[in-house]
Amino acid sequence: MTPNTDNLVQYVLCYADNAMILGQRLSEWCGHGPALEQDIAITNIALDLIGEARMWYQYAAEFEGNGKTEDDYPYKRVDRQWRNVLLVEQPNGHFGHTIFRQFMFDCFHYYFSLEMMHSNDQRLSEIAAKSNKEASYHLKYSSEWMLRLGNGTDESHQKMQEATDDLYIYFNELFEATPFDESLMGIAPDLSKVKERATLKFNEIMKETSLDIPEVKYPQTGGRKGIHSEHLGYILTELQFLQKTYPNAQW
Amino acid sequence: MSNKNWPLFEVFIRSKNGLSHKHVGSLHASDAEMAITNARDVYTRRKEGVSIWVVESKNITASNPDEANSLFDPAEDKVYRHPTFYQLPDELEHM
Numbered sequence: 001m002t003p004n005t006d007n008l009v010q011y012v013l014c015y016a017d018n019a020m021i022l023g024q025r026l027s028e029w030c031g032h033g034p035a036l037e038q039d040i041a042i043t044n045i046a047l048d049l050i051g052e053a054r055m056w057y058q059y060a061a062e063f064e065g066n067g068k069t070e071d072d073y074p075y076k077r078v079d080r081q082w083r084n085v086l087l088v089e090q091p092n093g094h095f096g097h098t099i100f101r102q103f104m105f106d107c108f109h110y111y112f113s114l115e116m117m118h119s120n121d122q123r124l125s126e127i128a129a130k131s132n133k134e135a136s137y138h139l140k141y142s143s144e145w146m147l148r149l150g151n152g153t154d155e156s157h158q159k160m161q162e163a164t165d166d167l168y169i170y171f172n173e174l175f176e177a178t179p180f181d182e183s184l185m186g187i188a189p190d191l192s193k194v195k196e197r198a199t200l201k202f203n204e205i206m207k208e209t210s211l212d213i214p215e216v217k218y219p220q221t222g223g224r225k226g227i228h229s230e231h232l233g234y235i236l237t238e239l240q241f242l243q244k245t246y247p248n249a250q251w
Numbered sequence: 252m253s254n255k256n257w258p259l260f261e262v263f264i265r266s267k268n269g270l271s272h273k274h275v276g277s278l279h280a281s282d283a284e285m286a287i288t289n290a291r292d293v294y295t296r297r298k299e300g301v302s303i304w305v306v307e308s309k310n311i312t313a314s315n316p317d318e319a320n321s322l323f324d325p326a327e328d329k330v331y332r333h334p335t336f337y338q339l340p341d342e343l344e345h346m
Binding site for chain 2: 035036037038040041044137140141144148
């Protein structure tokens with residue numbers, strides 16, 4: 001079965017954009033990490049994610065054809081064309097916010113890539129296999145920090161609770177089917193399955209940290225349809241500055 | 252967050268072809284687990300290693316440089332302690 005080109009490209013962009021925007025966000029920590037060792041740890045994760053985004057973008061460009069390149073997607077789209085979830089564009093906040101955002105994303109990313117490895121699309125399953133190794137380290141890293149800060153001092157616990165209260169509303173969107181899942185049966189993994197396993201892991205760590213999971217009255221969603229928070233515009237301004245100022249500039 | 256209270260750890264990496272862990276440097280971490288992840292991120296980004304050891308620096312007992320004369324000089328004229336007077340069979344690796 002050959003899927004509709006546009007559906008597959010847009011589907012791939014959902015995951016490319018997640019990795020790209022979170023990678024961009026994390027790279028803001030470069031030179032500002034709470035300790036030299038964490039500075040480099042976080043920028044390593046940023047680079048893993050940007051590397052992953054490139055693999056998705058390259059595939060989208062090849063699939064779409066028409067002379068598209070991997071750079072066209074990150075540099076030449078306006079905010080309404082981006083399909084990342086809202087979580088990844090949220091500001092870094094304090095270190096606790098960054099860790100909690102990362103932890104939620106990693107729970108998703110690890111189990112998502114694990115499922116994606118069974119995709120009928122060979123290229124997608126290969127990308128998933130590579131990123132799953134990285135995601136498993138990211139999840140270990142963020143889980144350890146969740147435990148360390150959640151069970152640390154009164155202050156660190158309180159800050160982690162604050163991060164949880166601020167960002168947990170974005171968790172569910174990670175597991176919402178993209179607008180393209182239905183047309184890509186056998187290619188797109190079943191996100192309800194991903195949600196089940198990721199939530200188990202999430203709950204296990206949350207229990208160990210004795211952080212309260214807040215009740216969500218208004219879960220935030222819309223990113224995959226191109227409806228973003230105000231933050232994305234600022235990220236894109238910085239990310240696309242060079243291409244906008246010097247169109248088609250090359251290294 | 253300040254790392255002024257984080258203890259110092261010494262990091263040892265075994266490279267893919269190496270037989271033993273070699274000291275590569277030191278870093279700060281709040282505990283040994285964190286020291287391993289920190290070492291992974293700081294010292295193995297370019298595929299430098301396949302195994303990491305960390306040990307808190309305070310647990311290392313070092314020889315005293317002032318005693319170097321008594322510790323090391325006596326070995327200077329004992330050339331017969333080197334196995335250079337033997338023919339080593341080819342099968343013997345890693346000497």
